[in-house]
Amino acid sequence: MKPDFCEYCNTPLRVSMKRVTVYRHRQNQHFIFEQVPARVCHRCGERYFSSEVVNAMDRQMRKRRQQTPTIEVPVIALKPTG
Secondary structure (H helix, E strand, O other): OOOOEOOOOOOEOOOOOEEEEEEEEEOOEEEEEEEEEEEEOOOOOOEEOOHHHHHHHHHHHHHOOOOOOOOOOOOOOOOOOO
16 A cells, blocks of 8 residues: 655655644634544654545534533734834
8 A cells, every 4th residue: 555645755655544623714713623634644744634534524513512611711822013
């Protein structure tokens, strides 16, 4: 079986999965997914998700459950320096 390679640094990807936190934005809403399985490039850190995982996150964002924990996040505009 041929190994997959990272599309950014061309390093062979390991088969093992890691659990990562994913930040997504959809229709002016922000979502944080925790414990998401992903293949992570050990050289550059690029993350790769299966289509099943991406579809599951999309379904959860469409549901917008009221019982889902929420957090307040400040929005800060960075002013140019110099």
